Amino acid sequence: MAHQIIATGRSRTGIPTGRLAVWWVIGSEILIFGGLIASYLLNRFNHGPSWSVEAANTNTLIGACNTFWLLTSSLFVVYAHAASERRDAAKTRMWIWLTIMLGGFFMGFKAYEYTTEIHHGFTLFTSNFWSFYYTATGLHGFHVLCGMVIMAIIAEGDIKKGQNWHRVENIGLYWHFVDIIWIFLFPLMYIAK
């Protein structure tokens, strides 16, 4: 049985409730990831030479591939949103699952990268740089995983049944934000060596 929607819009803002909530989630995430990135920058400014040597060990090729997967997945999820506005369930589900697939590529590459780095002795406790690296990328990876699970639920639980179309846009906003976080983590961890 479909749940009863209590409030679909806020007259004051003109933004549907779900979307407004996602904007607030994104706002709070800005503080979480922004705080991490700000702390990283403070340490980088203070310990430039040693952090530069540490950063040289990150794998730029894998970081670049992961950036490409997320950029492309952002395109796919926006196509899913466009299809949902046309109430095209088949296309919406197809684009959502393609987005999930690219999220899976991201997680797979990240897992390989973590394995290699840990194998070379770089763990969460090796140095401050690696602590930041694993915390920031790990938290980001967790967000990617959550996004994939939520998208799968929306595709199979809502769109397949032709209901709650607005959720595609909401999860899309979240997914784009996860992409933006990686856009900043990539130069910080992989490019600025």
Next chain:
Amino acid sequence: MAGHNHPSYLKIYIILVVLFIISVLGPEIAPAFGAFAKPIVLLTAFGIAIWKAYLVCAYFMHLKFEKIYAPYILLACFSLLFVFFFGTATDAMFSNGHNWVKPVSEEAMVEEAKARSYVLHGAHGDDHGDSHDSHGDDHSEDKAH
């Protein structure tokens, strides 16, 4: 947000990919510019990151077409972030006060980082990784400051 015309998502995506390629190539071509190498790396890495983030926000997230309250929410959170940053940066950036304890010098940290760097040693083999595993753990407490 069905009331506005969608931008060409493919066009935005192509711009994003081109910017991404420039950001990856930046550090590769920067040494050719001598003294300007560092500014070029910073510009191609972080300048382009900001540009990419803007494109995703404006067109993929439709922030350009969203009601003004959404940008206000994000700007409010950004402002709070800057308060946190500058509130702590003034203290954290300067370590020349009376109560700072710096048990390990920056030079020592560089030497430690170089010692465990498999990139600098040019070895990617399995045996190398094992040998540095214990090395990293030995110094983890010294560096946790």
